[in-house]
Amino acid sequence: MSVDGEAVRLADEVQADEPGWEVDPDDEWGVAVITTVGRQLRLRREAVEMRVCDFARAVGYGEDLVYKVEAGKRIPRREYLERADEVLRAGGLLAAAWEDVKRVRYPRRVRELAKLEAQAVEIGVYESVSINGLLQTPEHARALFEAWQPAYSEEDLERVLAARMARQSVFDRSPAPALSFVLEEAALRRRVGSTMVCRRQLERLLEVGRLRNVTLQVMPTSSGAHPGLSGRIEILKFADGTAMGRSDGAYNGRPTSDPKQLRILELRYGTIRAQALPPAESLAFIEHVLGET
DSSP: OOOOOOOOHHOOOHTTTTEEEOOTTOOHHHHHHHHHHHHHHHHHHTTTTHHHHHHHHHTTTTTHHHHHHHSEEEEEHHHHHHHHHTTTTTTEEEEEEEEHHTSSSHHHHHHHHHHOOOOEEEEEESSSSSGGGGGGGHHHHHHHHHSSOOOOOOOHHHHHHHHHHHHHHGOOOOOHHHHHHHHHHHHSSOOOOHHHHHHHHHHHHHHHHSTTOOOOOOOOEOOOOOOOOOEEEEEEEEEOEEEEEETTTTTTGBOOOOHHHHHHHHHHHHHHHHHHHHHHHHHHHHHHHHHOO
């Protein structure tokens, strides 16, 4: 259930590299959408009798990218579709394809998680080694992805970073869901990126922790053993009374909706929250760490 997982490159790099994302061949729905959009682009170009080389020059991108997009092998960005619409005089039809493309531009597993988070009325997360993706700044997330092995290509890094940031729309929902987070002290003190990146991340935690629908707690390293030491725990509850959860240390890390297994995860998460610092003390703790940074 958990995928954390893009940053926007400089404008002058957009045309130097091929803008867009590779299509995941295992994502059947995504492949179908991108194949359909690519076919529409090709048919529209052929209808005005424009060669690929001429079209590529007109839109400002390479011929190889045009061939890949039209073959459904590459996911076009919004600016590509808008430029194609203008060049081919499609009257907004090609630009409108972005509404379909944007739903499949992120990896399938990330879309599935984002969909669950968008539907949940309660989200509870304990993180054992890092700051949860819903709480990360773009700079912090990028630094994490840049340290990943094997290394992401630049375009893949951009894709996963954008996907992670898109998940944070959960904070903009109305009515707002009830969100609770428990973070380990070590995650607050770990230097990820520059000093300024670390400070902005801590400031972001303080900002989110003061929201009325958010409870943010810190588990100090002095607290001793607790049920979360085997890894992350996540619990999502929905308006219809159903729930889903997962834990790195239980049920092979797989999502579960089994009532008995969920009760165990809720017991563990409840024990962790009881052992962590209260919310007010947690914010004061984060302010202290910020002052030391």
